[in-house]
Amino acid sequence: IKRFMHISDCTVQPPFWYSKVDPLATHIQTISKSICMPSSNISVDEIIVRFSGRSTHTVRIKNKPTPEGYKILSLCDAGYTYSFIFTSRIQNQPEVQQVPDLSKVGNEVYHLVSQLP
Template structure:
């Protein structure tokens, strides 16, 4: 972070974009027009160096900015709540592709009655190389229509769900009456599985991936007490052989 006066002095002599090409009537805000060329270049080179694997995550991010701009977004609860919001699809902390958050942007076709936020997931997956992906999202995006859309494209999807995401009414009832959840539910969500998982609170999930191994259990041995011999480091013996001259 540098003082504004120093930044303005540098900005007079160094400009990363051609300000004469800014189109005030374009749907893309001018603040994003200035970095769009760099953004496209970075994403193109990244795809040459990094080919994403099957497991990807979609989320929202904030680029901190406290200046004056109509494109600024405030998200309470974030470490940096004020700035430019971007939608990213990432893997192991590497941003594979991203889209600028533009108010009232549809982010591509909207054939399954998706809202603008859910359509972001579809828009990001369409920028990836053709392959089979398993997309993980949080409850900001999850909905039954979205998961059907991804399934239709050949993509797997998993994510936590809100009570208004189109999830089954029995799950919603148990979510509202936390602590008295049933173990099994009898319903068919039409190619989108739904479940409830009891953590500290009841957590709702939607997913399109099912291995059939739902009854498998991983038995983990309890970690021994630090005072027991099993928990102590193994003794290692070292010796030095005297070398003859």
């Protein structure tokens, strides 16, 4: 039982809201970048991960197949995801550089595209 038990200090705030899944997400992106070599025809895709609980980071977009959940922007090519970034409606990502004259989504797309080889 001790092997599966995890106790976290609730008085210490994590540096970003997705910090519990960040090790897995970083590993997936590292493997994806080593396997996939994107061509010149790439796309930025919006992924909504269904979540209907209480969270200030979820988005709600009506008339979508998944209207409510966590929003992830991904850089894709030929059915493969090269890189992705978690987004929040209330908090900016710490690693995303804020470029003047670009919107929040524009900065996130710029961050994804700047990771291309």
